[in-house]
Amino acid sequence: MHKARIAEWMLSLFTTGDRAASMAGDLVESAAGRRGLRFWWRLAQTAASLAWKSIAAEPLFMMGLAFRGLLLNLSLWFLVSLAMVAVALVGIFVAAAGGGTAALAAIPKLSGHKSLFSFVFFVLATVTGFAIQFQTGRWIARRARGREIAACSVFLAIGTILWMAARDVTLYAIERASRTHLPSESVVVTLLGNLIVWLPLLAGAVRVRRRSTPKGPA
Amino acid sequence: MPDPTILGEFEQFVLLAILRLGDKAYGVTILAEITECTGREPSPGALYTTLDRLEDKGLLTARMGESTALRGGRAKRYFRVSGSGVKAVAYAQNCYQSLMKGLELPGVADA
Numbered sequence: 001m002h003k004a005r006i007a008e009w010m011l012s013l014f015t016t017g018d019r020a021a022s023m024a025g026d027l028v029e030s031a032a033g034r035r036g037l038r039f040w041w042r043l044a045q046t047a048a049s050l051a052w053k054s055i056a057a058e059p060l061f062m063m064g065l066a067f068r069g070l071l072l073n074l075s076l077w078f079l080v081s082l083a084m085v086a087v088a089l090v091g092i093f094v095a096a097a098g099g100g101t102a103a104l105a106a107i108p109k110l111s112g113h114k115s116l117f118s119f120v121f122f123v124l125a126t127v128t129g130f131a132i133q134f135q136t137g138r139w140i141a142r143r144a145r146g147r148e149i150a151a152c153s154v155f156l157a158i159g160t161i162l163w164m165a166a167r168d169v170t171l172y173a174i175e176r177a178s179r180t181h182l183p184s185e186s187v188v189v190t191l192l193g194n195l196i197v198w199l200p201l202l203a204g205a206v207r208v209r210r211r212s213t214p215k216g217p218a
Numbered sequence: 219m220p221d222p223t224i225l226g227e228f229e230q231f232v233l234l235a236i237l238r239l240g241d242k243a244y245g246v247t248i249l250a251e252i253t254e255c256t257g258r259e260p261s262p263g264a265l266y267t268t269l270d271r272l273e274d275k276g277l278l279t280a281r282m283g284e285s286t287a288l289r290g291g292r293a294k295r296y297f298r299v300s301g302s303g304v305k306a307v308a309y310a311q312n313c314y315q316s317l318m319k320g321l322e323l324p325g326v327a328d329a
Contacts, residue, residue: 004290015270018282018295023266025285025292026245030262032288042262049263053270 004028007043013149013209014050054150062144066155069140070162076132084125130200137204145212152205160194222309223275223302231256232268233277233307236297244283244294245269269297277303 007024015023023046031039055062137152144151167190175181225233235251236243245265253259272278283294299307318326 004292008292015266018293019266019270021292022282022295023245023262025289025294026249027262028290028292029246029286029288030249045261046263046266049261049267053267 003031003039007039010043010047011050013206014047014054051150051153054147055154062147062151062154063158065140065143065151066158069136069155070159072139073132073136073159076136080128080132129197133197133200134204137201137206138208139204140201141205141208148205148209148212149202152202156194156198156201159198160191163194164190223277223306225306225310228260228264228268229272230307230310231260232265232272233299233303236278236299237304237307241296241298243297248297272303273297276300277306 004024007027008020011020011023014020027039027042027046030042136155140151140155141148164187231252232248235248235255238255239247239251245262248269249260249262249265252265269278269280273280277300279298279300281296281298283296285291285293
């Protein structure tokens, strides 16, 4: 029964194995003979309650860990950005040394959306970004044993709020400086975009959780 | 003698439901009992976090039971109210009774 397996897997991210199994069994038994989304809705409610219990038990620790995680995340992004700029500068230097002014003149053409250069750059940036998020998730999870996913959820909540605030402030500053009105992005689109970016972070936390076997109540 | 543990309203519901159910108290039956007696269906998440909390406080004990095909082969987790759990719920009910004494509330027979 795949429903029970999914529920047990999901709940075991928040509590001990035997508790997760019995909760999954209860949810399956309650939903027997009923159609619709009731089972999944109750599963989501249960997972959210278990995560909230972990956060509410030590809110200051969770907040502190989330901010430290953000600092690490931003530092990694900064270092990677520096490395990318350095690689680009080296590329330009090599092109200029090898092909002279003709090669330099070709660079603007390479930066077009459909060029191979932009495709490779996009792939590299995406893979690097996912790696950074994954490592951040692992880093947070290792410091919150037994509460890995709850700690990452706090990070995601704070990170999303700060990201949206920073974006709005930047857009406002650009609008004021340029005296133009920029098209605004809907909150739903922003949240969905953030979710995709944060998925590797949760994957990192899940990996740590899977490798550790909680011995007491989570 | 140490003061009995102070219980919240939902904690009392859970303990009383388990006492009523006796040996048949596990997640599904506890939820059904609370819903039947109070007319309010609690979320399973609220129930499980409360059960964990009561167990951590030593007011409940749990044991793993049998698994059935209806449950996807997952075992039931049966709960039993401990001695200190009975004392805590009795203390809470006595407090209610004392506060109710002398009051005449419409629809409450024992006030």
